[in-house]
Amino acid sequence: MEKQDGKYLTFVLGNEGYGIPILQVKEIIGMMEITHIPKTPSFIKGVINLRGKIIPVMDLRLKLDMETQEYTERTCIIVVEIIVNQVKRFMGIIVDMVSEVVNIQQEEIEEALDYGAKVEGDFLTGMGKVKGKVFMLLNINKIVDFEEVVNLFNSELKEDIANV
Amino acid sequence: MSDEKDIDDIVKSFLEDDDKNRDQNENLVDEEFLNDFIQEATEHIENIEINALILEKEPGNEEVINSLFRSYHTVKGLAGFVDQDLIGKIAHQTETLLDGCRKKTIKANKNIVDIILTSSDYIKKICENISVAKDTNFLKEIESHLEVIFNAEKGIFNDITVELKPENPPKLGEILIEEKKINQEDVDKIIEKQKTEHPDLKFGQIAVKEKKVEAKDVIQATRIQQAKASISEDYMRISTDKVDSLVDMVGELVISQSLIEQFAISQLGTDNIFIANFNRMSRITKDLQNLAMFLRMVPLKSTFQKITRIARDTINELGKNIEFTTSGDETEIDRVITEKLLDPLVHLVKNAISHGIESAEDRIKAGKPPKGVIKVNAYNKRGSIYIEIIDDGGGINTERVYQKALEKGLIDTSKEYSDKEIQEFIMLPGFSTVEVANKISGRGVGMDVVKTEIQKIGGKVELNSIKGQGSSFVLKIPVNHAIMNGTVIDIEGSNYILPTINVKQILQPTSDQWIFMQGIRSMIKVREDIIPLVSIKKLFGKSREEEPVLIVIIELDQKYKALPVRNVVGRQEVVVKSVNEQFVNLGYVSGMSILGDGKVSLILDIENLFTSEGER
Numbered sequence: 001m002e003k004q005d006g007k008y009l010t011f012v013l014g015n016e017g018y019g020i021p022i023l024q025v026k027e028i029i030g031m032m033e034i035t036h037i038p039k040t041p042s043f044i045k046g047v048i049n050l051r052g053k054i055i056p057v058m059d060l061r062l063k064l065d066m067e068t069q070e071y072t073e074r075t076c077i078i079v080v081e082i083i084v085n086q087v088k089r090f091m092g093i094i095v096d097m098v099s100e101v102v103n104i105q106q107e108e109i110e111e112a113l114d115y116g117a118k119v120e121g122d123f124l125t126g127m128g129k130v131k132g133k134v135f136m137l138l139n140i141n142k143i144v145d146f147e148e149v150v151n152l153f154n155s156e157l158k159e160d161i162a163n164v
Numbered sequence: 165m166s167d168e169k170d171i172d173d174i175v176k177s178f179l180e181d182d183d184k185n186r187d188q189n190e191n192l193v194d195e196e197f198l199n200d201f202i203q204e205a206t207e208h209i210e211n212i213e214i215n216a217l218i219l220e221k222e223p224g225n226e227e228v229i230n231s232l233f234r235s236y237h238t239v240k241g242l243a244g245f246v247d248q249d250l251i252g253k254i255a256h257q258t259e260t261l262l263d264g265c266r267k268k269t270i271k272a273n274k275n276i277v278d279i280i281l282t283s284s285d286y287i288k289k290i291c292e293n294i295s296v297a298k299d300t301n302f303l304k305e306i307e308s309h310l311e312v313i314f315n316a317e318k319g320i321f322n323d324i325t326v327e328l329k330p331e332n333p334p335k336l337g338e339i340l341i342e343e344k345k346i347n348q349e350d351v352d353k354i355i356e357k358q359k360t361e362h363p364d365l366k367f368g369q370i371a372v373k374e375k376k377v378e379a380k381d382v383i384q385a386t387r388i389q390q391a392k393a394s395i396s397e398d399y400m401r402i403s404t405d406k407v408d409s410l411v412d413m414v415g416e417l418v419i420s421q422s423l424i425e426q427f428a429i430s431q432l433g434t435d436n437i438f439i440a441n442f443n444r445m446s447r448i449t450k451d452l453q454n455l456a457m458f459l460r461m462v463p464l465k466s467t468f469q470k471i472t473r474i475a476r477d478t479i480n481e482l483g484k485n486i487e488f489t490t491s492g493d494e495t496e497i498d499r500v501i502t503e504k505l506l507d508p509l510v511h512l513v514k515n516a517i518s519h520g521i522e523s524a525e526d527r528i529k530a531g532k533p534p535k536g537v538i539k540v541n542a543y544n545k546r547g548s549i550y551i552e553i554i555d556d557g558g559g560i561n562t563e564r565v566y567q568k569a570l571e572k573g574l575i576d577t578s579k580e581y582s583d584k585e586i587q588e589f590i591m592l593p594g595f596s597t598v599e600v601a602n603k604i605s606g607r608g609v610g611m612d613v614v615k616t617e618i619q620k621i622g623g624k625v626e627l628n629s630i631k632g633q634g635s636s637f638v639l640k641i642p643v644n645h646a647i648m649n650g651t652v653i654d655i656e657g658s659n660y661i662l663p664t665i666n667v668k669q670i671l672q673p674t675s676d677q678w679i680f681m682q683g684i685r686s687m688i689k690v691r692e693d694i695i696p697l698v699s700i701k702k703l704f705g706k707s708r709e710e711e712p713v714l715i716v717i718i719e720l721d722q723k724y725k726a727l728p729v730r731n732v733v734g735r736q737e738v739v740v741k742s743v744n745e746q747f748v749n750l751g752y753v754s755g756m757s758i759l760g761d762g763k764v765s766l767i768l769d770i771e772n773l774f775t776s777e778g779e780r
Binding site: 033035036037038039040044046047048049051052053054055056089 | 411758764765
């Protein structure tokens, strides 16, 4: 993944700062009631109704193997837009708190691997340093790609049953 | 006539200018022009095909002839701009022929229709691949086609001329008979009465007066009549995105409105001016919602036109004597579904033409009229669209199919198979054999593909074949993405939706109704029937089973299953939305919907409850 400079929306998970390209953010909404979908991986929280559109929602903490936390009034759903096979898709991402929009220059972005980051390598496009703060820049397309996840989950489930 | 001359002059002067100052920049512009030309020409070709098919049915229709003439004329003009001389030539010659039809010096018949279609085919071929215009073989073909047109102008045909009969819109009485609302005898009586007693009244009025039919049936029949009589309607192109957004937003409007209504009733009660006015608004919103849903529905007309065209070509190619008819092309269906429907339909129709209908000699031997009949009928029944493909051919040769299935190891030799069961074998994957595959219908696509394609859009294929009498394939397709009557149920604290049409009964089970197997509550006895219980644990991958409070008996094809629920919340019209693609592999969900409280609920897939559930 190429390092991308430009405007990033930054947000917080615990005490870690993250950023995603602002161009991929459709909107930010407060926490709302989510319809659970059985037989999906735990990081998929379910679906929400965004003004008549049904959009899947994932918990980023769970996706990144972090501990869960109770949702508060600062918990937000960032609705991101990705393009899969030339078709626009939307996905809600639950984060602890949205911070600000920052402008990150090319020279302020460093390769993620140098820091031995906790987040799996291909989820990151790099590390951005702005005003003394460090943000992990997420590769949204990789994060929300769970096309195969449902299948994966089903086969895991079968194994579980077989093991019992 | 004068404006046509003008265009010719303009074209000529353009070509001359073009020769004078050609440079590289212009070549680039040319390419752009060429793409525009191809796009525009393709649209005209589409128009030509549709009109040619109408002309075949209504040879006297001057409007259609004029429209065909104009289309070819425009294509000719456009071809001149982009230096496509070959297209220009074909279009010019065909245009001259049509001019003859216009002036009534040439009579439109089947041969003329053939020529019109062949011309459009050649133009289409060139548009698809410009370089084909340099192929010598292709040029020869064109040359001979131009000669055919030239001869046709003089009234010389290679084939025997087939006169075409005009087709009038059906009479109201005929429609009513077709709809089984009235019988022929009554129709005759009414016509008699119209002549003698009520010359001032219309057929429908007398029919209602004589209490032969109900007024609503007459209204329905006049609608059908109008739909059949109108040749073309005006359309405008709207992107599906816009329509989808409109449907979504209207759906939200309905939800917001019901939230306001609930609050207002709780605060003010029902007997006041606010609620009265509010109810009036609700009705408008409801109409608006129906209209919005309706926008996405298109008649099957264009699908049927495409099929008719393909069928016609296939029949000609195979030299068979077959009458191909369609009915019910006014039946409306979601646009997305029509797209997915085309390939399976084409396959079935081609199959019927190439394998269904026997040769004329065989038909005569079997005591049938030499001309075979293939009908494609569409109609709307109980919330589903039915499309039948019926032929009066030889039917499926069950012995042959049995033999083939035996070779493929699909047969359990110890078991007796009914004819119907044997016929079903052709729907199995990999059954498409030499017997089924040939140039026309083969191409590696078997009946199993038809079946899976139809299943993908939530439909079913039913096959009925009687040896010696013919076969019928019935496609049952849901009017999906539309409004469905749903029963909202509560399973372990979450709301789910069942199609009400599949809900047979709701009951509160008593302890003596349960049947346990190996310590697991697995069936319920309802009167004399023993009905298997759906395991929520297996269905939703839960760790334990909950004590059922209520049981919903669901029905599919006369089979029953008992679904344990906590509560039945209610029954309402729901707007079915497709499942997000990330979740399509979850078999138990067939759709989603936004309920009155604004929350998303999952629509359970009934078929899945009967098939895969319990196997895992």
